[in-house]
Amino acid sequence: MTANELKKNIADAKRASTSLLILTALERREVLLKLAELLERNSGRIIVLNQKDISIAKQNGKADSFIERLSLDKNKIIAMANATRAVAKQQDILFKTLEQRRRPNGLLIKKVRFPLGLVAMIYESRPNVTIDAFTLSFKSGNALLLKGGKEILFTNKILVRLIHEALATRHIDTNVVKNLSGLDKKFVIELMSNPSIDCLIPRGGKNLIDFVRKYARVPVIVTGASVVHTYVDSDANIESATRIILNAKMRRVSICNALDVVLLHRKVYAQMLRKLGPDLAEKRVQIRADRRSFDVLKKSRYPYLKHALAKDFDTEFLDYVLAIKVVNNFEEALQHISEHSLGHSEAIITRSKKHAEVFFRTIDAACLYLNTSTQFSDGGEFGMGGEIGISTQKLHARGPFSALELTTYKYLVKSDGAIRK
Secondary structure, X not given: OOHHHHHHHHHHHHHHHHHHHHOOHXXXXXXXXXXXXXXXXXXXXXXXXXXXXXXXXXXXXXXXXXXXXXXXXXXXXXXXXXXXXXXXXXXXXXXXXXXEEEOOOOOEEEEEEEEOOEEEXXXXXXXXXXXXXXXHHHHOOOEEEEEXXXXXXXXXXXXXXXXXXXXXXXXXXXXXEEEOOOOOHHHHHHHOOOOOOOEEEEEOXXXXXXXXXXXXXXXXXXXXXXXXXXXXXXXXOHHHHHHHHHHHHHOOOOOOOOOOEEEEEOOOHHHHHHHHHHHHHHOOOEEEEOHHHHHHHHHOOOOOEEEXXXXXXXXXXXXXXXEEEEEOOHHHHHHHXXXXXXXXXEEEEOOOHHHHHHHHHXXXXXEEEEXXXXXXXXXXXXXXXXXXXXXXXXXXXXXXXXXXXXXXXXXXXXXXXXXXX
16 A cells, blocks of 8 residues: 555545434444344354464464464354444434533533544454444444554455445445555554544554554554553452452453463462462463562472563563562552553452552552452443453543543534624
C-alpha cells in the first residue's frame, strides 16, 4: 500500500462513517447477528487461513505463548460469535438524551450521545481483536480502521471479508471497515497522524504502546501494557491464596491481566512457596526469585529457578514466567506496587478489612481485586458483552471499555427564535 492509497482508505472510511448515523438500532442488531452466524458457518475456512499464519509464525521462531495468542479453533470462534450476539442484544446506546434543561430565555438544551466517528485500532497477533473491535465500534456507530499485525494477515482477510458480507446484507457501505493489516511500518506513523481519525487505540505490549505514544498526533486511548501484581498478606488464607495465584498466572499466560509478580509477606512466604511449587513446576513455570524465595525453592528442588534481576519486576512476561519477592510488611508491598505498576490490574489477598480498604484507596490502577484472580479484567466478565481493551489511562475511558466508551455527546439547542441580549 502506498501513502496515497492509505490516505484514500482513511478518507473513504471517514466519509462512510456518516452513513452509520442513519441506521436504526434494529439494523445494527441484525448486522451483528448475521456476523455471528457467518463466523460459525465459516469456522472451517477461518481455521485453514489461521493455520497459514501459525505456520509462518512457527517458521519465524515465535514462542509458544505467541502462537497461543494467534491461534483460533472451533471453540474460540464459537466464543467470538457468542460475544458478538451478546453485544447485538444489548440495549442501544446511541442518540439517547443524557440530560436536558429549559432555560428562562426559552432555550431547550439537550445533551445527546453520539459516536466518536472514525476509530483506528493498532494491534498485534490477536485475531479476536478484529471481531471485538468491529462489534463494539459498529454497535456504537463508529467506522473502523483495522491495523492488525502482519502475523494475522491471512486470518484478518477472512474475518474482514465476513464483516463486509454481514454489512452488505443491510446495504451498508463496506468502507466503514478498512483492513490495513500488514501496513508497512513507515506508513504507520502517517496513519497515526491523520486528522480524520477521531480516536486511536493501540492494543498490545509495552513496545507498541510506547511507539504509539511517541508518534501519534490524534487522540489516543492506551490499552494493554501491564505488570500485574498479587500481594499475599500475613493473615491470608493459604489455600485460597494458592488457588487464586495459580489461576491468575496459568489460566491463560498470554493475556494482559495474567499475573507477573507475586509479593509474599515474610510470615507466609515459605508456606506459600511450598504450596505453589508443585503446580507451577508441573506447568514448567520459570520462577525468577529474590534471595529469600530463591533459598526456599532451591531447598525444595524447584526445577525452573533463576535469581531475579531488577528488570524482572518491571516485565510483562505473557509467558510461563513468574517473578517472586518477599516483603517485610503491608506498607512495603504497597510501595513496591506503586513503583512498578503500569496501572492495569492489581490484587491483594488478605483477611484485614483495613488493609483491603487502604489497598483499594491508594493503589492507582484501573482494576483492583480483593481475594480474587486478576484474570477477571475483561469486558465480557464485567457484563459488557466484550471489550476494545483495558484502558490504563484516566481520561475518557478506564478499565475494560466497551461500546459506551466509544461514544461522546453533543449539545442540541433549540428555541422559538431566541436571541442573546
